[in-house]
Amino acid sequence: MDFSLNQEQRAWQEKARKFAAEEIAPLSLERDAILDPFDAFDWEIIKKGSKLGFRTAVISREQGGHDIDFVTQAIVMTELAKADSAISKTFSQCWKWSHLIAAVCNDDQKERFLEPFLADDTFVLGFGATEPNGGSDNRMPPPGDIRAGHRLAGRVEGDTMVLNGDKVFIANGSIAKLFFVYVRTDPTVPIGQGTTLMMVPRDTPGFRHGKVFNKSGWRFYQNAELIFENARLPMANMVGELNGALRRREGEIGGDLFGDLELAANGLGICDAACDKAIALVRARKNGGALKDQQLIQLKIGRMKMLTEALRSYVMRVAWEHDEHILSTNAGLAMNLATDIIQEVTEIGMEIFDHAGTPMDRGIDKLVRDTFIWSHLAGDSVQRMKVARRVLSEEKFNLI
């Protein structure tokens, strides 16, 4: 076993740490406090990060990216999230679909979309699955139920697909230049057999974004409604086969391997931020005596740090497994665990501020609000049951 980072990994860590501390951290609370959810976003920080490679980090070198491995991806997401979880997620959302482009897009699609993506610092990616009718049903479809799940309708007319319907809560919905969208191309069968993945450029006629959702946390991160009114797409924008988007390919175990790691690694950054804030406060302040001399406070700091380091170990193991092409249920489990740990660690952080006897700190308040996003994204009962069902399945994974 070797826990050390190589030179390249350390270099990315240093670069991310510096960018986070010097550029992201100073504007994090300011963006968080903006009341309009669209105005909370800021292109300048995305452009700066893009120029340093954070937007295109996982595209292969031959294609003009940086090809960083999963361990490096985890490290960078954590470092950026330490300064602002939502800004980190805006970058890594691009990686999520960069992985998809590399894995399943054909050469024509790679050429048409990768080039502009690499060339434009404001080219960010989004993905649309959720609809008012299909939240949990998209992620864990009830077997055989054709009414369940997304209904964004796609009608094939020769070499064109015509889209009608709505998506909600869509990541980067108000800013992305390209979306990957689940389309119901056969409503007579369950979504597992009747869904097609389409690439939707922002300037597609008949397509626009609607409401930007006003979240209590992750304020910078944009989630928006997508509206399709006779939106026309060339069939050349279809990824994979018609009705084939949700069919499992051989060797897959289900789950979203990068997405699961992403939420765990990002959460780790929040834990690091909470620990740093709490430790600095305890070292500096007194209330009922010096905080650092009080048993209850020592116990709380110990627990924050213990949980944070335990999560780090799990995150890094998952990243390493991804790099080694080892299939396991660990990514999903780490994501579930991250939900529990980041909420407990930030909530203890709040208790530490109680001990200081001052009105609540805006920074720790933001961290706590950001972590509640995990409750429906990473650690709700559907996300936990999906992983549990993989654990219970008889399929043999290459477990270590």
Next chain:
Amino acid sequence: MYDLRLSEEQIAIRDMVRDFVAQDVFPIATKPERLEPFDTPLAIDLVDAASELGLRTLALPEDAGGAGADTLTCCIVAEELAAGDVDVASVLARTAALGGVLFNQLMNDEQRGRFLPAFVEDSRYHLALADREAGMETALGVDYHRDTGNRVDVATTARRNDRGEWVVNGEKTRVANAPLAKLFAVLVATDAGNGILLVPADAPGLTVTEVPRDGGWYVGSCGDVSFKDCAVPADNMLGPEAADLLAGPGSDFGLPEAQAINLGVGRAAFEAAMEYAGVRVQGGRPIVEHQAIGAKLAEVLINLETARNAIWQAAWTVDNPGAEPTGNFPPLPRAKISQVVTAERIYRATKDSAECFGAMGVMRDMPLQKYIHVSRVFLHTGDGNADTKLRIAEAATGFSHP
């Protein structure tokens, strides 16, 4: 004897408030602009309407113009109101509780004669207790179970001038109701020890600065109060028992009512989650019919009931001084216990309720995120639960600071 039934009067008041909340409060409180945690102004019209219903003067005897409500009844009213609007409930509960203890218990006849008529007549007459000193250490901390200091450091002073008046100088911080109050009960240090002085809001030298709602880290109304050579009549000092009762380190004044407000918030979250779980269909059936959601709602209900039991026992103990619901000796510090139980349970209850809504649970135009935020404020106000637990431990061992 063990009787948990409410009286007919308690049920009547509860139903009256519940109707008021359903018809007048809830539709306004759940408008999207009122759900932002950062800068939501107090719904003063609703405070006035509730005042007209008698909820401000609830604890005064009937012959003085009140409803003669005991602490338990005040808790029932606070829960109902808070299920509609936590800020309205907080303002009224504070004034009602202070009205009860000041007019019924601590003022002498002369003071009552001077202040009571205006309090009863003016529906915007609110009360505040100014006890927290700016910049003072308040936590028990390293003095837990030690003979060292029983700090009630009071830097706000009251000294006699040559006309025999009390002249107050000092700063109080985060005083509930300060921006609305017409009369302050102020904890002051005098040459003869700590006391509670009645200071009208229009006394020269008294200035109130509303605490910004930045982040919304309080409920109700909150202000800092400064006193600069603020002179009030010699007869405005309450009796010597007032300081310990209202502001001593062992004081539990207003605690059960505050927990009842938090409970009301948890109940609102639960009711919203129950309603949604009955109509939201995923997995082929209403989500309440799935084990994962059913068990979560059961947890919420258990937490609400546990908190309500603790609060009502604490309130009953206040209403029956010297008695102990379960015959324990030494008597349990029930108000403090109810504070810890309620803060922890209601926080879990609001989070679990919000989880039933998926992503809608974090949206600012939906009430769930506000319920979570408010329960978080209750969990992290003052010195927090950790300090209260230490004081419960001291009480359990019979330890008291010298």
